[in-house]
Amino acid sequence: MIEILSESALATVQDLGRLGALSWGVGVSGAMDPLALEAGNLLLGNAPDAAAIEVQIFPFQVRFDAACAFAVTGGGGPVRLGERELPPWWCGMAAAGEVLRLGVPKRGTTHGSRAYLCLAGGVDVPPVLNSRSTQLRGAFGGHEGRGLRRGDRLAAGTLGWGARPLWFGIVPPSLTLPCERDGLPAVRVLPAAEYDSFTPASQQAFWAEPWTITPQSDRYGYRLSGPVLEAIAFRELRSHGIVPGVIQVPRGGQPIVQMRDAQPSGGYPKIGTVIDADLWRLGQAPIGSRFRFIEASWDEALAAADETRRWLASIERLVGLHTLGTGGR
């Protein structure tokens, strides 16, 4: 068991998302940075889709009731277990009574926005419609269908390495899988149905100009500011299914990227979709930061997904080496 010591309604229990419920109007939810979640789980010998706590506001503190292996991946500030500081993307073992503190990111440093606290065995909340992710609109999944509060107690599962003395980490994917263009972070995009209904000047500006993530951005969607994108003729579309990553352009011409808590259908024109393999980069991009869109082909998008799988496989091998001496799984 761990006890939440911070008042932080924006921290939620998330796994890799709720698949198979779109036809009931239920969006996917899940970690904004699925790569960090999966890597954290691999460090602990968990199933890749085990649930963890996604932390968006710092500092965030928990107390361990019993000895438990844990990992902290993703963004955020310095992490301390009692008096010991943990390097980024690291796993360790907490003794009963120890407090883990995810600190405030230092100003001016490059850091991601969301940290994942993974526990050996995964956060043990009941799966609802095949997932442990919090569905905020439907008020189900996760911990009682809501954000975490001070005093909440969460149990860890029984699989994974359990209470083994771990102390190692990995190089973050921001370093091993960089994606930049002209000095700014970038995400790759496949053009979507209404791409051709934007003016050539707007299409060009979409790829050429930097985009800023405005404060009206959260797990539901990122509202961007940049050049105004003009449609040749604005069309109201019939409601249709959409997925996280879809870039909608409402009448005002400022795009909105749908994120993990996005509703599963929409009707605004779509200029493109951020490829699944790059969505974690946006999930970590802080409010106020700038980035670019890069046009990708289908083959390039699949190659990016393959590269991500290879990176995760390399972590699995590394973890295998670290845990050989302790008996493996």
Added chain:
Amino acid sequence: MTTEPAPLITLLGTTALLFEPAGETTLSTQQRIWALAREALAWPEIREAVPGMNNLMLAFACPPRSLAPLETRLHAAWQAAAPLPLDGRVIDLPVVYGGERGPHLADVVSHTGLGVDEIVERHAGALYPVYAIGSHPGYCYLGGMDARIATPRRQVPVLSIPGGSVSIGGAQTGVSASAGPSGWNTIGATTARFFDVAQHPPTLLHPGDSIRFRIEKVIR
């Protein structure tokens, strides 16, 4: 059927594709969309088949290396798709029109020029087939509203309307299944529960079912 323009197939990133037949929104096209959804769900590369309003999203189990064979199969399956019969249940939903829970009924009055009684009778007089489920858990996209009571979406969306709110947005009507933001005109409220994770399936209604609104009370 051979003269209709080819449906559009476009990508939603590497996660899904969108299949959109041309033409006006009709119930018979929707019945073919249901048939296509049922068939595509059996294909190994498809994880979910999600009907929208006269369109279909197919979510990939794993993105195919090449899209062309899937597109060919999809076009052929559409040509062969026969409308699924509309043999669902008819659900009666008692509605309290107007009052605190129907704050925009007056806006529908001023837009349509019809009186409250006539709007309520026209709204409760139709049978509304459920075309699709989407937007939020348990929400139904309905067809069949009387065009005389169509009212444009609100200039400024309401930050949150309660679950059970009955509303009109453009030529459509619907009932929100849980509290959330809405740009539609709320004209009344019902107490039905549209989504319950403890049930399987969790939605009260399914595509092919129909809703009839029953006038429980009109508050002027």
